[in-house]
Amino acid sequence: MLDWEHIFATRSNRMRASEIRELLKLLDRPDIISFAGGIPDPALFPDAEFKDAYAEIFSGPAVSAALQYSVSEGYKPLREWLAKQMADLGIPAGADNIFITSGSQQGLDYLGKLFLSPNDTALVTWPTYLGALQAFNAYEPTYDQLNPNGNRTPEAYRQAAGEAGGRVKFAYLSADFANPTGETVDRAGRERVLTLAEELDIAVIEDAAYQSLRYDGEPVPPILALEIAKKGDINNTRTIYCGSFSKTLAPGLRVGWVCASEKVIRKLVLLKQAADLHSSTINQMAICTVAERGFDEQVAKIHRVYKQRRNAMLAALEKYMPEGVSWTKPEGGMFVWVTLPKGMDGAALLAKSIETAKVAFVPGRAFFADGSGENTLRVSFSCANDQMIDEGIRRLGDLIRGEVAALAA
Template identity: 80%
Template sequence: MLDWEKIFATRSSRMRASEIRELLKLLDRPDIISFAGGIPDPALFPNEEFQSVYSEIFSGPTVSAALQYSVSEGYLPLRRWLAGEMAKIGIAAEPENIFITSGSQQGLDYLGKLFLSPNDTALVTWPTYLGALQAFNAYEPKYDQLTPGGNRTPETYREAAAEAGGAVKFAYLSADFSNPTGETVDRAGREKLLDLASELDIAIIEDAAYQSLRYDGEAIPPILALELERNGGDIDKTRTIYCGSFSKTLAPGLRVGFMVGNAQVIRKLVLMKQAADLHSSTINQMAICLVAERGFDAQVGKIKAVYSRRRDCMLAALEKYMPEGVSWTKPEGGMFIWLTLPTGMDGAALLAKSLETAKVAFVPGKAFFADGSGANTLRMSFSCANDDMIEQGISRLGTLIRSETAG
């Protein structure tokens, strides 16, 4: 019998099941109040709009095209619509600067594949989106800590990367309401990051999955828009690659995301996709395009009204029920609040107890740290919980944490 481990490539050893996916299963247990899932509330999906456009596609002249193979760069009308949306946030892009992916997760995988040789360094925040670490891990990189607005010099990054056996290839971050912390990088931090990337001569991967979901405060231009301001507006001279998603605004089940950037990079990614899965679903790209053209802003408005209320509700409940020594972020958008427990308290141990007694689920923060730190942190999602669940769940969790700190 074949000893598979012997013939697997070394990169396959990096593939590990995420505990978060396991936690998502708790959503189906009626006795548990779950703040674990980072998924959109299905009650907000534009079902009727999708029903109507699929029906239209099947009745119209493009039905054969919808079911046929199509080009790897993606459906042109969707890329045109995206170019219009990008212009609204300060990013002047042509369709050739826009590439359709099967969710923005695929964009992260492709960027890892494009940039990372084994032992190259990726700069990521501590904590960062777990799915980005999983995507990049397949290409066997090292990680170093990105601190937007911080004071690490280019030289220290360069030296650490050389010592690790490679070079710094990119800085990855979510600048708006990030997963997992909900925090936003301010304009000064973004400018400083552009300086750092320029000095290191590396790419910036801007994960904009939550960017449309701002509930209050003033919008900050995307990093790519700030870079365009610096260089006179020529996207083909930029180093920032903007990764967007329809999963948080329209629906994740269609698997349609996108990337915007320098055409030199986009062309490479298109070739990569041609070899990797040919193209994203033709019919789903058409459906997303029609729904977006007809009512993207209205749909986003609907979601924002619900999620912002849930965020307010969770922040109020935390204020009311959390004992001293626990602190949390105050996100201006997105789906997440990040809790820091008293030093020494362990999020994973707390979860185990919580599932037994308080019957509340969340994600221990440790999984989001490339260096395995962050044991005393938690990620709480408010996207799928109603007011009552939030009030009850935070109350029960507060009681548990209070008893732990007393103990």
């Protein structure tokens, strides 16, 4: 029998199945209350608006362009609309600063490919987005911990990277309602990340997938906006902003974008040409039509629903969790991060929960580049109604209470 392992590239050894993608299969089980998938509620998709958008494309002269090859940069009217959106966030940009990707996940993969040579160091938060680790892993980096509120010196990072056999290349973080913690980096923390990046002469990758999903509190300027305010021009900046329509309009169309200096955009275009030529033109056109006609109204609709569900989950956690368990209180996004008492293991708890409590969540260890965080877990409120949230957290709280008692015995 053919042994593929000695033929595969060494980078394939770092590829792992996503625990989250595997857990999504539980959504089809009617007996499971799932807080596992951080996915938008399909009941909130603007499906009628998309139906109209596609019908217009197919009934008019634009259909030829929609079905034809297109430019790698992306559909220009969509890039122009996004440039206006960026300006509203304090990021003056032109269409040439916008690059369309097949979902923001593709943007992370391209950026890993662009910056990382084997043994180079990527700075990521502990925990961080699992999909980012999966995207970067293929390029064989070393990881080091990025703490926006810490005081580790640039020289300490340089020395650790040198000992690993490479250089520090970028700092990656989700600054707003991060996946998995739901936490937001304050302005001072964002400024510290920029200062560190300047001293190390590295890029900053700002994952803004949840930026539009703020329910409470005052907005914090994006990192890219803070840098432009200092340097005056986006083309002088080192921050690379990655956005997505997946959490606001529809994930299945796979449309995301990168906003950055034109020098970075030109390199990303070359990667796109070598990979898939361009993102789906017809999907970009449909996204553009729907966004132009009602993006703000769509965001307001999902805000109302997700805020209520967030509130229900925080209330249920307060009501049912035993002493010794703590959790984040996000101002937006889709996630709450739960920390269990030391000695508990989230993966072992999940196995028991599926079997007895019939509740699914994501164990926290998968989100740590160093494999730590065993006593943490992520729960998502985006696809559960108030009744499901209350019942699911009650069951989970009972299970954890029993485990805590067993540890104390």
